[in-house]
Structures are given as C-alpha cells and as structure tokens.
Amino acid sequence: MNEINASIALRRALGAYATGVTIVAVPAAGGGGFGITVNSFHSVSLSPPLIGWCIGKDSLRFRTFADAPAFGISVLAGGQSDLAQRFATDSEITPGDARFEHGAEGALLVQGAVSRFACSVWARNDAGDHVALIGEVKTFDGPSEAEALTFLRGAYGTTGRLTGKA
C-alpha cells in the first residue's frame, strides 16, 4: 500500500469510532469571529478541568485557531448538522449572528448546543500534521436534555436510539 492509500485506509478505520460534533469558535477583533467544525474534541482532566482538540496544519484556518489564546467549544444538538456543514467549509461568523452568543471571557458559544465550554489555552503540542490544543475550562453550561449530533463513517446522526446505561 502506498502512503496515500495507507492514509485513506487509516482515516476509514478511525471513522468507525463514533463521536459527537462540536464547533470551536474564536472572537474577531472587530466583532463576530471564526468557527470550525471539530470531532477531535475529548475530555482530558477534571482537576484541573482540561479538554482537548486538534487542528489540522493544512487548514486555511490553522493560524487563527492555533494562535488564539482562548476559545469557546459547543457540543452540537441533533438538529444542528447544518451548522456542522457550514463550519466545515466556511469559518466566518458575522457580527450579531443570532446562532452565537458571548459567554464568559468573551467566548463565542452556539445557541442551543447541548454543552458549552469557555476555555483558555493551557498547552499546545505539535502532533504530526496536527497541533493538539489543550484548553482549561473557565466556565461551562449543560448538558441540556437535547439529543446530541453524532458523526460516524462520514455521516451525521443523533443519539436518539441509545440503549443501555454504562
């Protein structure tokens, strides 16, 4: 298998791990901000409260997110796949965009998201073709009762048919 095919195969295998979907957002100087759809979001530590996500170095938005001192991260609800699609292709959040609100410390958070976290950057670790960002949770809200959006094998779904309690 050549390197490109191996990378496609690895991506497919990793895509069998079901995740939620989040929007990471950072404010812009003149109002509004920038967002990106992210499913590498993961919990890291409860004390101190840390979460993580990874930004691809190939992304046109790499510098915007890799250099930001703080970010908001919103776990999308089942009905918010349109937002996931939008921020996979376009990053701009216009000033006054009603789908976002400002949380603590100016964090841009998605209205109606299941859980939301306002974070300051705690560590940046170089990791191959990504940078792994660790954020310290300053404030959070949720979870709401809403179903969460899921991503599996390249397709969106929802948590509507979950069975069994862990």
Ligand SMILES: Cc1cc2nc3c(=O)[nH]c(=O)nc-3n(C[C@H](O)[C@H](O)[C@H](O)COP(=O)(O)O)c2cc1C
């Ligand atoms: C469901 C989903 C999850 C994604 N997760 C990540 C992620 O964790 N990290 C990342 O850098 N890009 C992720 N992306 C890709 C970005 O949203 C975006 O498409 C990519 O950075 C290319 O954008 P560009 O136009 O800035 O180059 C994800 C896309 C989708 C649809």
